[in-house]
Amino acid sequence: MAEHETHEFDVIVIGAGGAGLRAAIEAQAQGARTAIICKSLLGKAHTVMAEGGVAAALGTVYSEDNWEVHFRDTMRGGKMLNNWRMARIHAQEAPERVLELEDWGALFDRTEEGRILQRDFGGHRYARLAHVGDRTGLEMIRILQQKAVAMDIDVFMETTIVRLLKDGDRIAGAFGYRRESGKFVEFKSPAVVLATGGVGKAYKVTSNSWEYTGDGHALGLWAGADLIDMEFVQFHPTGMVWPPSVMGILVTEGVRGDGGILRNGSDERFMFGYIPEMFRAETADDEEEADRWYTDRKGARRPPDLLPRDEVARAIVAEIKEGRGTPHGGVYLDIASRRDPEYITRRLPGMYHQFKELADVDITKEPMEVGPTCHYMMGGLKVDAETAAATVDGLFAAGEVAGGMHGANRLGGNSLSDLLVFGCRAGRGAADYARAVDVRPEASANQTEEVAREALEPFERTDGENPYLLQQRLQDKMQALVGIIRVEDELKKGLDALGELKQRAGRVTAEGNRLYNPGWHLALDLRSLLATSEAIALAALERKESRGAQTREDFPQTDPELGKINIVLRMKNGEPYVDRSPLEPLPQDLRSVVERSL
Amino acid sequence: MNTKTAENRDGLAASVRPRFQTLRRDRWWRAPLVTVVVLVGFIVYGTWVAFANEHYFTDPYLSPFYSPCLASNCAHVTLPVIGDWWTLSPALLILPFPLGFRLTCYYYRKAYYRGFWLSPPACAVTEPHRRYTGETRFPLILQNIHRYFFYLAIPFPIILFVDGIRAFSFPDGFGMGLGTLILLVNAGLLGAYTLSCHSCRHLCGGHVDVFSRSPVRSRLWLFVSRLNVRHGEIAWVSLFGVALTDVYVRLVSTGVISDPRFF
Amino acid sequence: MGDPSTVTMRIWRGDTNGGGFEDHDVEVSSGEVVLDVLHRIQATQAPDLAVRWNCKAGRCGSCSAEVNGVPRLTCMTRMSILDPAEPITVAPMRTFPIIKDLVTDVSYNYEMSKRVPPFRPKPKPPDGHRMFQEDIERVQEFRKCIECFLCQNVCHVIRDHEENKPHFAGPRMFIRYAELEMHPLDSGDRRDLLQEEMGLGLCNITKCCSEVCPEDIHITDNAIIPLKERVVDRKYDPIVWLGKAIKGRRSGRAE
CATH class of the missing domain: 3.10.20.30 (Beta-grasp domain)
Structure with a gap:
């Protein structure tokens, strides 16, 4: 396998979503020769699916808003499990990063005064989401994409990385294949930024695309990095449930931010029955107060429909489980009866279009049917808050693939700001690191040869497993056994099933040749999908409590002791190993910020 | 199961592609065909009318093909700027302007490029030409002068509106007939067609980048933009309007029908 | 089901x-x-x-x-x-x-995208940029573009005439030029480039791009025609034209 294409860079960024693009822009700006490697075409990454907005305490709508309030909301939303250094940097730097986009040409919706308009979202005390209708992610990715192109950053499109290369304990580059031709390609680089997003494709009902196979989590794990918080998988409360072929497609939280409410099959606004203690003081007690809040922020408290996502998702699951669901097994999300059609189509054009085209539902006339859908991975590589450096020299991570920022549950809008803030920091961290390297690391040839040989094995089997069916089975098992509501013996069954699937994945087969062969691509993706799924199940089993996105039926309470630790996953003798690491305690000044009642 | 038909989607140079090749199943040829039939019909009728030089006026109605009537040989002179040396049909003096306006109109261009030039006949249907230079060379580069035809076309709906007002003034005094209404509607349609023009939209405010600093232009642009969305429909309706108005005047003038009076 | x-x-x-x-x-x-x-x-x-x-x-x-x-x-x-x-x-x-x-292989589109002169903002006032909703709505329509390249695909200028590809940006890129030209903060002028190198004149406004757009962007009416009109502002004012003709320049594509 001596022959393959080779490229040398100072920094390579794997992933071309918001975090990857922002990292590459920063690394290039710092003088590092930078390349972006992405599985899809440029500009197709999952960031385009982000709808509602980017959270930043700009204070354009409510001057009371500032980074401290944003920090407070983020920590409370994350059930205090967040890396507070990251949460602080995030809240402090988000406004700057958003305004910078405007300097690059972004056009956010405006206030009457000509400033950036901000919208309400779950868990945010003030209207804080800068947005462009319901296609904020698209705007961001275009602006970043065009900026990267204008800076002449090299982009390797439709290229999948299958392994990180190492020289001793240091990162030495990455190895992968071009999807188009199936040919192998090696990138030699002292610094690698992972910005690969999440692992939504491990679940059957998901808002994520095929790309979301946990590549970065697995690449990091295999390279020796620590993963934290893997048990926290966010199920977005509102995904489409009908027709079956569109199940899981996201319905933005902006619907609720703009006045939409949840009702069960018996037409009750059930969320009033699910207000947790932590949020009782700032949530409306009755419908009258909740409705008043949209126009009177001082005199009324926010509706429970806008509680953080984990609370709302759990409430919906409970309603459906108790037989109060809709005919298609969801609940109603109703904006039609509450806002006029002109307002709905102006504020939520994408949603209007999506329901009209895919479900024959006119959201200005009838309620939507929605249910939870796998949406976001809070867990990921353990990173340094300042530099985004992972626990392996030369490895950096930003965006969804990095852990710690969101704790046990992410607030809506915080992912777009996360990827800007930490994308930028990862780019700078990687460029600084690359600059400081005096002897460039060199990966041994046998590393690439081994990876290449393994990657081609599916072609050699004539009678093996069908990768599509294996993925379907994986999704079924994860959905059923490691889903929203978890219990010990199901998790164990899930791990058994994953073990069996790992065996079968070793016998997976690919038909045809290497030219743009999706069956083969999936066969390779299955390995990272399985590794990441296993990490989720192991971490979920280890955390014997309910907190944020982790709901354990057998441990329904929150355990204060477990609030002081992260569950860590790392490789040990070729097998994943579960460990715990203490959280750095919150300093007193920040504690008082978080405990402030507003 | 594998019934392969020989067709390579790649590398088929335009010159060797079969004409009108498409995988479309709908009746894509209907729209260009209708365009050709209607436009040819109008051209034939219009040419005949322009040269006919009779039956274009019956007091108080003047056919739009002959308004404004500028030669002294007119049956009903609007403005005698041309002396009696002009012996041809007075319609020929004025028709080039609206004709040029419509010929260079962005909407009609689409219609006749598709219908007559088959360039392309319909979307995703191969066009029959080997070379294509669009509007980059003479004569088609002249399409860019559309806005000057727009300037020249502005007076027409106004004059036709005045004709409509005059059509209240019958030989027996003030009144209103069906013809009066037809003339006014025709003037209105032509006005809408002229106002909804893409060049008009640009000149009103399309060239502005910061609307908040030009509130008047902004409003004007918004108004014209709303009309402009319907420019294609208005183009057809106003074309029929002109022809039917002429037919009406002609029929009244030749005595085939009599003009019903409202009062 | x-x-x-x-x-x-x-x-x-x-x-x-x-x-x-x-x-x-x-x-x-x-x-x-x-x-x-x-x-x-x-x-x-x-x-x-x-x-x-x-x-x-x-x-x-x-x-x-x-x-x-x-x-x-x-x-x-x-x-x-x-x-x-x-x-x-x-x-x-x-x-x-x-x-x-x-x-x-859609790389043609990415190549054409690289040739678009990037956003060039006006100097930023000390208290930051101010823009109003009416200033940005026109451009926001173009930003809905998801780069599916269906408009590029259906456009007969390149669909039926491969030889036009090197000098034709295509409807997708015309929207991009339009969004930059109409951007309230942009200070660039790309009109000559559009007419001389990007093939704006090759478009004969037959509107197939608008017909296939899944985002319902009025590509022809709101982007291409306004761009053509802006080019007319600059290049086809007959008086300027006459002057040029007298100096001996012929009409047609300037290169």
Whole structure:
């Protein structure tokens, strides 16, 4: 396998979503020769699916808003499990990063005064989401994409990385294949930024695309990095449930931010029955107060429909489980009866279009049917808050693939700001690191040869497993056994099933040749999908409590002791190993910020 | 199961592609065909009318093909700027302007490029030409002068509106007939067609980048933009309007029908 | 869920060496889109069937193809609008070189995108930029573009005339030029470039780009024609033109 294409860079960024693009822009700006490697075409990454907005305490709508309030909301939303250094940097730097986009040409919706308009979202005390209708992610990715192109950053499109290369304990580059031709390609680089997003494709009902196979989590794990918080998988409360072929497609939280409410099959606004203690003081007690809040922020408290996502998702699951669901097994999300059609189509054009085209539902006339859908991975590589450096020299991570920022549950809008803030920091961290390297690391040839040989094995089997069916089975098992509501013996069954699937994945087969062969691509993706799924199940089993996105039926309470630790996953003798690491305690000044009642 | 038909989607140079090749199943040829039939019909009728030089006026109605009537040989002179040396049909003096306006109109261009030039006949249907230079060379580069035809076309709906007002003034005094209404509607349609023009939209405010600093232009642009969305429909309706108005005047003038009076 | 029924999908299979249509009989359930059916064929009949796709929600613009001859996003084309009595043809976009099956090489678009002179902001006032909703709404329409390249694919200027590709930016890029030219904060002027190198004059406004746009962007009316008018402002004012003619310059494309 001596022959393959080779490229040398100072920094390579794997992933071309918001975090990857922002990292590459920063690394290039710092003088590092930078390349972006992405599985899809440029500009197709999952960031385009982000709808509602980017959270930043700009204070354009409510001057009371500032980074401290944003920090407070983020920590409370994350059930205090967040890396507070990251949460602080995030809240402090988000406004700057958003305004910078405007300097690059972004056009956010405006206030009457000509400033950036901000919208309400779950868990945010003030209207804080800068947005462009319901296609904020698209705007961001275009602006970043065009900026990267204008800076002449090299982009390797439709290229999948299958392994990180190492020289001793240091990162030495990455190895992968071009999807188009199936040919192998090696990138030699002292610094690698992972910005690969999440692992939504491990679940059957998901808002994520095929790309979301946990590549970065697995690449990091295999390279020796620590993963934290893997048990926290966010199920977005509102995904489409009908027709079956569109199940899981996201319905933005902006619907609720703009006045939409949840009702069960018996037409009750059930969320009033699910207000947790932590949020009782700032949530409306009755419908009258909740409705008043949209126009009177001082005199009324926010509706429970806008509680953080984990609370709302759990409430919906409970309603459906108790037989109060809709005919298609969801609940109603109703904006039609509450806002006029002109307002709905102006504020939520994408949603209007999506329901009209895919479900024959006119959201200005009838309620939507929605249910939870796998949406976001809070867990990921353990990173340094300042530099985004992972626990392996030369490895950096930003965006969804990095852990710690969101704790046990992410607030809506915080992912777009996360990827800007930490994308930028990862780019700078990687460029600084690359600059400081005096002897460039060199990966041994046998590393690439081994990876290449393994990657081609599916072609050699004539009678093996069908990768599509294996993925379907994986999704079924994860959905059923490691889903929203978890219990010990199901998790164990899930791990058994994953073990069996790992065996079968070793016998997976690919038909045809290497030219743009999706069956083969999936066969390779299955390995990272399985590794990441296993990490989720192991971490979920280890955390014997309910907190944020982790709901354990057998441990329904929150355990204060477990609030002081992260569950860590790392490789040990070729097998994943579960460990715990203490959280750095919150300093007193920040504690008082978080405990402030507003 | 594998019934392969020989067709390579790649590398088929335009010159060797079969004409009108498409995988479309709908009746894509209907729209260009209708365009050709209607436009040819109008051209034939219009040419005949322009040269006919009779039956274009019956007091108080003047056919739009002959308004404004500028030669002294007119049956009903609007403005005698041309002396009696002009012996041809007075319609020929004025028709080039609206004709040029419509010929260079962005909407009609689409219609006749598709219908007559088959360039392309319909979307995703191969066009029959080997070379294509669009509007980059003479004569088609002249399409860019559309806005000057727009300037020249502005007076027409106004004059036709005045004709409509005059059509209240019958030989027996003030009144209103069906013809009066037809003339006014025709003037209105032509006005809408002229106002909804893409060049008009640009000149009103399309060239502005910061609307908040030009509130008047902004409003004007918004108004014209709303009309402009319907420019294609208005183009057809106003074309029929002109022809039917002429037919009406002609029929009244030749005595085939009599003009019903409202009062 | 409605009863599954069986349809015949006639899919173009092949690569740079050639290919042709292949029939696959496949089950379809109610509510499904063409992409669902392609996925079912992948999972059960042809694991190496190459299809490009991402979000499956009409937001990323990856799954463009020609369904029964009409350029469409396969994820937004419901099976129920297609006549099941006849085989449903799915072909790759024809304007771009084939890679394999339904996947084409769309790099032409990325090359043209690189040639767009980037956003050049006006100096920032000390208290930051101010823009109002009415200033940005026109440009926001263009920003809805998901880069599915269906407009580029359907445009006969390059679909039927490969030789025009080097000097024709295409409808997608014209929207991009329009969004920059009409951006309230941009200070650049790309009109000469548009007319002389990007082939704005090649567009004969036959509007197929607008017809196929899945985002319903009025590409021709709101971007291309206004750009043409802006070029007229600069280049085809007859008085300026006359001056140029006297100096001995001929009309036509300036290079």
